[in-house]
Amino acid sequence: MNGDFHHILVGWLIDGSGSPARKNQVLHVRDGIISSITPFQAGDRPAPELATDLSHAVVVPPLIDAHVHLCMSGTIDRNFRKEQQEADCDRLRPVAKEHLRQLFSHGVLAVRDGGDRLGCLLGYESELIGQRVLVRRAGRAYYRQGRYGRLIGGRPVAGERLVVAYEQDGQPVDQVKVVNSGLNSLTDFGRQTQPQFSSTELGELVRLAHAQGRTVMVHANGCLPVREAVLAGCDSVEHGYFMGRENLALMADRGTFWVPTAYTMKAYGEAADRQPERVDRTVVQRTLEHQLEQLTVARQLGVRVALGTDAGSTGVLHGEAVVEEMKLLMRAGYRLEEALGSATAVNASLLGLDRQWGRLAPGRPAHFLVTRGTPAQLPRKLSYLEAIYRFGRPDPAYRR
Ligand SMILES: [Zn+2]
Known part of the structure; x- marks a missing residue:
């Protein structure tokens, strides 16, 4: 032929x-x-x-976004966000579909979803077919009840082991999402939270997931939550604010990916006028600068920085946020080609797509x-x- x-x-x-x-x-x-x-x-x-x-x-x-929430919109309207956070899968179906359309129109042709509360995305198979964006799904995330994580997950319940919750759920996911810290404070600079799980408990889950051919992405901010996740052998640390140099060195050593989601903090700052009672602008600005400093160190140490936006978070819009995140990497000293590399080759490798993409x-x-x-x-x-x-x-x- x-x-x-x-x-x-x-x-x-x-x-x-x-x-x-x-x-x-x-x-x-x-x-x-x-x-x-x-x-x-x-x-x-x-x-x-x-x-x-x-x-x-x-x-x-083509661009890849390594951290999105397709069932959440990046609007800054708090009432709208609250309503969406309580919606059922039928209501969220057109929402996810519209976000895929927006991603495509910005040249983002593959995404890794960081989880939704009801695992709706796992049930949208037929809607996603015919779309032009490849989606890697996490379903419901795992978090310790009583701690942060209710918006994207449900288990383990009190007294339940993490690995048991995961095994019993049996969700047909592409990667497993675990929440291992709280959110960053927008009013108290550098405040750290305790890990939700120990490296032993996380390690049990990581071993099982890896044996099933799945990666594990861990939401973690602060020294201890990140350390436990990295020692447990997780594949990527999501956010990683205030994790410190030692953790970055450990991640460089072990080849752990870092998805810094710096634009989320910039977006909080931009939305601050609308919600003055919850956001201290100076704290948000300092937190962003601190994250950019960590990025500079990560570049020096050779950490694999994967570009993810956390699209769906306040003020972070699907599709267009990728360019915003790229600009922040460049502010931290990454050359254009390196910032693009984070959104293409590095992400393809994190998503297991590197034979075809990136x-x-x-x-x-x-x-x-x-x-x-x-x-x-x-x-x-x-x-x-x-x-x-x-x-x-x-x-x-x-x-x-
Ligand atoms: Zn997220």
Whole structure:
């Protein structure tokens, strides 16, 4: 079979690996798969009938968000949020669907969901088929009753062991979500909470989940909650505010992913005018700065930083939050290509999708986002995509 062979000229290629953008490249695509990537000079362009000309644009791999809540909206309206938090699965079905639409329109083609209170997402199989965003689901999260976590989970109940709760639930999840600390205080800088589970208790769950081919994502802020999670062998620490340098070094050693969700704090600050009684702006600002300092250290130590937004949290909108989080990584000293790498190759690896997603390289599908301009205009320009390509052709479902 001769197959479909064509060439795509791109002005700039950022391949997702973290290495610098390359100017004037040709993607050679056979049957939707990249066969090779070569530089081009003005004189040696491929025959026009075989070529797609994107020489005015930057091309990057599709974005992945490693932490979203599809059953929650990022609105700052507290009454609306409260109502949504109490809604049943039928009411939440169109909500999740709309969030997937928003993600797609921002070029976010895969997400890892961090859990919903009733495990609704696990029942939406038929709605998700036909959507163009791949979803990794956690179902109901696990938290210690009486502690923080009611909004996204239900067990274990008093006296029940974590691993037993997980085993008895038998949810058909892609990854397991555990809550192991409280929320960050928005009025008391750096306040820490106690772990909900010990590393022994968490470790039992991690071993069972890993044996079943599932990863474990742990919500943890503060030194002790993060330490217990990392020692237990969890795959990723979610948030990780105020975890401290020792934990970052431990995570670098063990290859634990960190999903810092820095934009959540910026969004709280932006919403503060609307809810002055609950948010101290100065505390929120200092907390954000502290998280960015931790990110700088993580970069020096070589921690695998995976980009997740916690979309659905107050003021954090599905889709557009990815660019906001990328900007914050760059404020902490990450180069554009590194910040993009966190949202592509690193996330593909965390989600177990790295054979197909995350990088533009020979042997991989020609899935990519097209944005007019130069790398200097990124990440801002990622909010105004020109096209989404799948298997080397524009996806007709994407309309600007
Ligand atoms: Zn979350």
